[in-house]
Every structure is written in structure tokens, then in C-alpha cells.
Amino acid sequence: MEIKKESKFKKNFKRFGSLGLAAVFAVAIALTITFAIPRNPSDPNEPAGTTPISFDLPMNGAVVVKDYAEDRLQFNESLQRWEIHLSVDLSSENNNVFSVADGVVTSVDSNSLEGCVVEIQHKDGFVSVYSSLSDELKIKEGDSVKKGQEIGQASDSAANESKDGGHLHFTLFKDGVEVDPNNYLDLQNK
Numbered sequence: 579m580e581i582k583k584e585s586k587f588k589k590n591f592k593r594f595g596s597l598g599l600a601a602v603f604a605v606a607i608a609l610t611i612t613f614a615i616p617r618n619p620s621d622p623n624e625p626a627g628t629t630p631i632s633f634d635l636p637m638n639g640a641v642v643v644k645d646y647a648e649d650r651l652q653f654n655e656s657l658q659r660w661e662i663h664l665s666v667d668l669s670s671e672n673n674n675v676f677s678v679a680d681g682v683v684t685s686v687d688s689n690s691l692e693g694c695v696v697e698i699q700h701k702d703g704f705v706s707v708y709s710s711l712s713d714e715l716k717i718k719e720g721d722s723v724k725k726g727q728e729i730g731q732a733s734d735s736a737a738n739e740s741k742d743g744g745h746l747h748f749t750l751f752k753d754g755v756e757v758d759p760n761n762y763l764d765l766q767n768k
């Protein structure tokens with residue numbers, strides 16, 4: 579009885595086994611192709627479960643003091659020279675500065691030219707840099723921060739822009755290159 583059963587199985591395996599093996603190979607090849615194709619992390623068509631990054635404003639009710647411009651020179655009153663400005667300068671009534679997205683504080687630095695500078699690494703290759711802050715920060719290097727979390731106060735600590743008064747000099751990097759924050763944040767509509 580047992581032998582008969584086995585032989586029946588063998589018979590079925592001979593009949594369907596090769597078909598099953600072919601199906602297994604087909605699935606394996608499909609999986610290989612699916613995972614072998616590199617994905618752009620910022621691709622809006624990426625699979626479910628990976629929501630693309632979204633940004634909040636770094637200040638509440640902020641006014642743009644000096645806008646981002648990579649193709650025209652703007653006059654720097656403090657340095658008395660014309661220069662390109664790959665950042666956006668913002669000011670607000672209470673001077674509070676917030677992280678524009680979830681991330682990790684990768685650097686806290688202070689120098690007379692740029693004042694206190696905080697750098698936050700986000701997902702999708704974005705890094706936000708907040709310059710001309712006062713020394714009294716609400717975060718430290720290595721901290722995880724949430725979108726909208728207060729990090730410090732805008733001030734006139736940056737000597738290279740001190741004549742613009744207390745403000746935040748905000749720079750956004752994508753994959754190591756400065757990008758126009760206006761393309762990601764709604765800075766102009768208060």
C-alpha cells in the first residue's frame with residue numbers, strides 16, 4: 579500500500595514536477611528583476627510604504643528678506659559686494675526656528691562669519707542648514723528631531739549678513755548640492 583502511494587506520487591511528480599519547477603524559476607527570475615532594478619529614493623512612483631518627504635516652514639509667519647538666486651547677483655550690504663545667494667533669508671516676529679522635516683542633527687558649529695550653524699540630515703538625500711542662529715540652541719549634535727521641532731532662534735550672529743538684522747539664513751541641499759528651497763517649501767505665501 580505504501581509503495582503504491584509512493585509510486586503514484588512519483589508518477590504525478592514526473593507529470594507535473596517539471597511544470598512546477600518552471601513556475602518556481604519564473605517567480606525567482608521575476609523577483610530577481612524586481613530587486614535588481616535600482617530605485618531612485620525620491621521617485622514619486624516608488625512602492626507603497628515609502629512616503630516621499632514633505633517639508634514645513636522653518637519659521638512661522640516668516641518674511642523673505644533675501645531670496646534664493648543662482649542666476650543673478652544680489653548686493654550684500656554687510657560685505658559690500660555683489661554675490662549669488664544660494665539660500666533664503668527669513669525673518670519673523672518671534673525669531674523661532676524649526677526643523678523643516680524629521681531628521682538627525684549631524685552638525686552644530688559656530689563661527690563669526692555665519693554665526694551659529696545647525697545641519698540636519700533628512701531622508702531622500704536632503705540636508706537643511708540653519709545659519710545666523712543665536713548660541714542658545716534647543717538641540718545638540720546627534721539628536722533626532724521631528725518636523726516642526728524648535729531648534730533655536732534666528733539672530734544677527736552672522737557677520738557676513740549682520741546688516742540684514744536678525745534673520746535665518748536657510749539652505750537646502752539635495753544629494754550635496756544647494757537647491758532652491760522655494761521648489762520644496764511654500765516660503766512666499768504667508
Ligand SMILES: [Zn+2]
Nearest residue numbers: 665667739747
Ligand atoms: Zn543669507
